[in-house]
Amino acid sequence: MSIEDLIQGCLQQDRACQEELFRRYSGKMLAVCRRYCRHRLEAEDILQDGFIKAFKKLDQFNFSGSFEYWLRRIMINTALKNYKKSFFKNELLSGDAMPYDRGVDPEAYDNLGTQDLLDMIAELPDGYRAVFNMYAIEGFSHREISEQLGIQEGTSRSQLVKARKILQDKINKRIKSVA
Amino acid sequence: MSKNSIDKLFKDRLANIEEPYPEHLWSNVARGISGEQKRRGAIWYSWLLGALLLIGLGGGLYLYLTGDGLDTDSVNTHENRVPTHKGQEAAKATDTENASAYLETDKLDEELTNNSPDSESSSTNTNQNVTLIDMTNNNTLSSSHKSNQLNSESSENEATKLISSNDGWSSSLIGTGDGEGNSNGLDERLEDQNVGETTDDIKNNTALEFPGSSVFNESNMIPEKRNARPATELIQAYRNTRGLQALEEDSDMLTRVNPPVLEPYSKKRFVGHWAVAPVYGVDFASRSMTSKGAFGEALINQRESEEKLVNAFTTGLELQLSVRKLALTTGLYYSQMNERVNYILEGTEQTIDGKPVIGDLERSVVNRHQMVMVPIHLSYRFSKGPWALEPYVGVNIGLSMKSSGELFDYKSLSYISYDETSQNNPYNDTPGLSYQGGLALCYRSGFGQEWFLRSSYRLFNDTFTKDDYAIDQNYSSLGLMLGCRFKL
Numbered sequence: 001m002s003i004e005d006l007i008q009g010c011l012q013q014d015r016a017c018q019e020e021l022f023r024r025y026s027g028k029m030l031a032v033c034r035r036y037c038r039h040r041l042e043a044e045d046i047l048q049d050g051f052i053k054a055f056k057k058l059d060q061f062n063f064s065g066s067f068e069y070w071l072r073r074i075m076i077n078t079a080l081k082n083y084k085k086s087f088f089k090n091e092l093l094s095g096d097a098m099p100y101d102r103g104v105d106p107e108a109y110d111n112l113g114t115q116d117l118l119d120m121i122a123e124l125p126d127g128y129r130a131v132f133n134m135y136a137i138e139g140f141s142h143r144e145i146s147e148q149l150g151i152q153e154g155t156s157r158s159q160l161v162k163a164r165k166i167l168q169d170k171i172n173k174r175i176k177s178v179a
Numbered sequence: 180m181s182k183n184s185i186d187k188l189f190k191d192r193l194a195n196i197e198e199p200y201p202e203h204l205w206s207n208v209a210r211g212i213s214g215e216q217k218r219r220g221a222i223w224y225s226w227l228l229g230a231l232l233l234i235g236l237g238g239g240l241y242l243y244l245t246g247d248g249l250d251t252d253s254v255n256t257h258e259n260r261v262p263t264h265k266g267q268e269a270a271k272a273t274d275t276e277n278a279s280a281y282l283e284t285d286k287l288d289e290e291l292t293n294n295s296p297d298s299e300s301s302s303t304n305t306n307q308n309v310t311l312i313d314m315t316n317n318n319t320l321s322s323s324h325k326s327n328q329l330n331s332e333s334s335e336n337e338a339t340k341l342i343s344s345n346d347g348w349s350s351s352l353i354g355t356g357d358g359e360g361n362s363n364g365l366d367e368r369l370e371d372q373n374v375g376e377t378t379d380d381i382k383n384n385t386a387l388e389f390p391g392s393s394v395f396n397e398s399n400m401i402p403e404k405r406n407a408r409p410a411t412e413l414i415q416a417y418r419n420t421r422g423l424q425a426l427e428e429d430s431d432m433l434t435r436v437n438p439p440v441l442e443p444y445s446k447k448r449f450v451g452h453w454a455v456a457p458v459y460g461v462d463f464a465s466r467s468m469t470s471k472g473a474f475g476e477a478l479i480n481q482r483e484s485e486e487k488l489v490n491a492f493t494t495g496l497e498l499q500l501s502v503r504k505l506a507l508t509t510g511l512y513y514s515q516m517n518e519r520v521n522y523i524l525e526g527t528e529q530t531i532d533g534k535p536v537i538g539d540l541e542r543s544v545v546n547r548h549q550m551v552m553v554p555i556h557l558s559y560r561f562s563k564g565p566w567a568l569e570p571y572v573g574v575n576i577g578l579s580m581k582s583s584g585e586l587f588d589y590k591s592l593s594y595i596s597y598d599e600t601s602q603n604n605p606y607n608d609t610p611g612l613s614y615q616g617g618l619a620l621c622y623r624s625g626f627g628q629e630w631f632l633r634s635s636y637r638l639f640n641d642t643f644t645k646d647d648y649a650i651d652q653n654y655s656s657l658g659l660m661l662g663c664r665f666k667l
Contacts, residue, residue, distance in 0.1 A: 015209065022205050027197030034198055042595045044204060052211040082596050117192050136186035137194050164185050171185075 036079035050078040128163035453667040460660025462491035490517040546584030569619040613639030627666035
């Protein structure tokens, strides 16, 4: 069944189509949510909320773009909303960003598994994690990030730098421990 | 490794991955889709239910307290009297017209007494007597007087005509005596008659004028009392051939047979009034938690937190019905509690260049509880001058409750966010009763306004259910509410 047929079925409240749509995209969307959360359970909650929103707003999807992209944006927005409600914004690092450690062979990074990377992102402070995800993986600009999160562009840049620094150090430690 | 290579590493590895998802997620989503619709419906119905409850309660009270819509202010509190104790009754008469009526009755009684109550004249005497008993108004008395004058002629036609002209009761009871002391015809007629016919006769009299110029009509009468005394008692009195003497001795009977018993409502029954009052108050709340199971109890003990309930307030509109010193208050309250929880979150130990960059973090969370309630409060008023004290107790019926904030998830040992639409919202969607009591200090400022400052102590609880445990949260709040009551 094509995605268009599935969407039409969902619009007619066909439960089978809704389930099929959910099963087709939930794996990818859970991975998206996972990157924005500290814990997997939190990501599952966001996934649920995101899908409920998506089914409710499905009539607003106009088929002009990719459905997966549309759904992804809903998940990201849900995750960001969740983040903004948490009242927990870490501003741990201060001062200039520290230089990146260049002492590790780039090929060593190939040994890092996906789960390792996910864990590293999850361990980032919430604000850093959101900025890094949006900029590095989703491709948002700092202006877009600042609008979405309600922060200054400078803050977005600063948090991105700090997030990279933390990730760099985590990667280095991981590689060294494996080696 | 450059910053771009870090970005590229994560993007390449994570951008398009899939994660296995638990099977129960779909059932949660499906329940969420239908749950949203149901929840909207439930909210709509709860508001409708609350509105109907208010209307029903208010309307019922109004109808109950106003009786059948009688305008009691226009009803005279006249009491029916029976002219059996001549001078005393006259003295008891409260107004001039009543007094004169009874005085006339005395004259008539004297005249009647002069007539021997023998069998020859019993019928006529009885006719006159009944007429006296019958009516307590001037018109009737004067008619009776006339009939007494005619008595000497024993003119059946004349007497009947005059008496019958008074009202249906007189004519129906007296009927057509033969004027010759033979009351058989009368007895038969009386025996044949029933109370219903008598009542019908009365009903034909749509308005009777009483001393005091108050008009009583059919709706003011009490049918039960009007029909209370069957004519058989009176018939027996006739048969005793003692006529007036017998009737005078049996004052109780006279009272009961006194036709028609037009008894108005002798008390002003509705003394209540309505008032509306916008109110606003601040609450100082505290919370204690208990668990329904050992696991939940362990979770409670695991929390290392400092809890403060801040920005709690209640506002709304009250509708009050006062009846003498009692008052029933209802209306609609909106109450909000913002619960700030400061707790310690153990961060991941990280060291960069020998410096810890992530350590234990103090985390501050605000849980917001919003409630819509219908108060049902009963108060008693102690007033002195413009001041009054009103102790009150009552319940608040919860119509709706919405919560948002964060909660502790034991599986991940972390706090996760939720709002009113979240599937992980653990709070009960069906709020219950809260109990409230306190004391209000009121000051009547005139122009139908009254200011009041009211203390309140409110108790309520809420249960949140998460996964396989449930925790009862018992709230108690001490509040101070200011309002202004406008008399309607």
